[in-house]
Amino acid sequence: MNDIPFPNFLSGYRDAELVHHVIHEIQKRLTKPWALMETCGGQTHAIMQYGLDQLLPEEIELVHGPGCPVCVTSLELIDQALWIARQPDVIFTSFGDMLRVPGSRGDLFSVRAAGGKVRVVYSPLDAVNIAQQNPGNEVVFFAIGFETTAPANAMAVLQAEKLGLTNFTILPANVLVPPAIHAILSNPNNRIQGFLAAGHVCAVMGYWEYPPIAKQYKTPMVVTGFEPLDLVNGILETVSLLEEGRASVGNAYSRAVTFDGNQAAQKMIQQVFEPVDRNWRGIGIIPQSGLGLCQAYQRFDAALRFDTGKIQTKESEICIAGQILQGLKKPSECPAFGTLCTPQSPLGAPMVSSEGACAAYFRYGRKDT
């Protein structure tokens, strides 16, 4: 571990002097106000954690996008997950954030407290190992996430196939960024003028999907990372494009992202998954915005194995979480924020996940803004 030069790597991208220099550059290029959306929940958190919003000129408004996979997972899928997790022979595995997200009745924590076998894993491959070690149990992995987690989720299915496991399935819940950007930009109420594209999604997918979107909606997009210097550089490049009136796509995260992305990972996603319509919590169904298992791998689909199609939940139509996830409202504009709705007793998913915009606002003290 000592030979990995991480500390300098990190501190270099957290250099206060460099960050202030870039902020100054942004200031110099600004002639009017702009509303930018950071797509990823990880970016929202970094902005809050380092207080970058306090440093930016007033003309720049950062709007928090739908980039928290926990927050956008539909109530229906969570209810299906809870139902599966309650089955006596099932070991239900999930990333930790998902355990506190409320379904219609209860959450995975309460299923565990009632005796359900719910385990937190850090990688879908851990779930495959659990399946191998527990042949008498059905092991189900809750496959949430954006394009970032999709390769690992695909890898888990391929690994289970290779091992000949018949007791491993996933509950497919992956969502895709480009259809969500389409949905936001085509909304008549949209006021987003530029996008900070999610760096880690682009590390997998590249950014070849973005130029047509930027052109269609006349909205510039810049691939942006997660460290303070990455973020202000992404903002600087987006502002420059906006001020120059250019709706093109830039890359301010070139140390991790190429135009084509990770080809091997993309191939794996294509092999295992296919695009399907998906319901986003608080937003509704976005066509072709999710990943379902393709025909050849449907035997690994927990929804089919446990026949969860019968579980249907209708979601509230006026949940403010939806407006927050689309950037139409800020968390602090919700009347329940910080009073009735806190991370301890969340009323909505954005307050639950460590990547949720409401939780970021709360944790980093944006109670009054």
Added chain:
Amino acid sequence: MTQEKQEPISMQGPVCPLPHQQTETVVIGHGSGGQMTRDLIHNIFQTRIGNAYLAEGNDAARIDLHGMDGSQLAVSTDSHVVFPLFYPGGNIGRLSICGTVNDVAMLGAQPAFLTAGFILEEGFSMEALSRIVDSMAEACRESDIQIVAGDTKVVEKGKADGLFINTTGYGIIPNGRMIGGQYAKPGDAVLISGSLGDHGIAVLQARGELGFESQIQSDVAPLNHMIEDLLIAVPDVHVLRDPTRGGLSTTLKEIACQSQVSIHLEEETIPVKPDVQIACEMLGFDPLYMANEGKVIVILPEKHAEKALLTLRKSPYGVMSTRIGAVFQENPEEVLLHTTFGTTRILDFLSGEILPRIC
């Protein structure tokens, strides 16, 4: 948000999907040491068995002995359920002594006696038990304390996870020492005796769930000698508190609430080892919320800060002691972190269980 604009919220209504309120059953977050633990204590325990001693909200109770010399008794109890039982830098045995010794020492008491209760699961290895009790003996020698009463219970296989240990500690607070979370005062300096997060990461790593290896060792240690040396050199100390579950942030927030002050921290002065920082980055944890078992927060008048630091640094457990912030009167109950960027961030109680970020 103004009062006029505020609309009434129906808890049953369709504002946001209404989650399960964690009031019907105990869930794991109730043991986190953060807000849920506070709620549990407040709602279940303090309403039923509350009294003036518990209401002080410190790690140990202060009991008047009505003796001639004015000294007082400090009592603290702690159950240890760490998993796994052995981890780099320590095990449940060493932890069960150090945890309670430290809680007693946080009132400025000299820990003298311990009791120990063991709950053993049928089938537990005698060899492992011997090693654990050896570690307890060693920690007792190091902290000059004796176990004077004990209890052993065995439960059926599957009814306990190997071994749980409860220890209760007793110590004498010399006359005139008034140290506690309620005594922080504006103008005080805030010191920490070393780097943060070592214990939390060491235990997580020992679970084998991290998917990578590191050299991080738990900091579990008895701090009573270091604290006694400090109090002899600098008697005028206001607060001592070990930032265990919930980490530095949660502990300082508790102190800010108890003392009705605000605490301001300078981010660049807070010591975190590079290995711990990297592990936290990879897992989405914040070192300011990670558990420590061999660190103490010292709050005392600014004029004594330098001398206190020099004294702490003489102990093997305080070599990296440093000043991390100060106490103010304005905005009581607030803990503010001044970042290296010149921005500020509010620190709060840990909420729920520490969970890794997922992407």
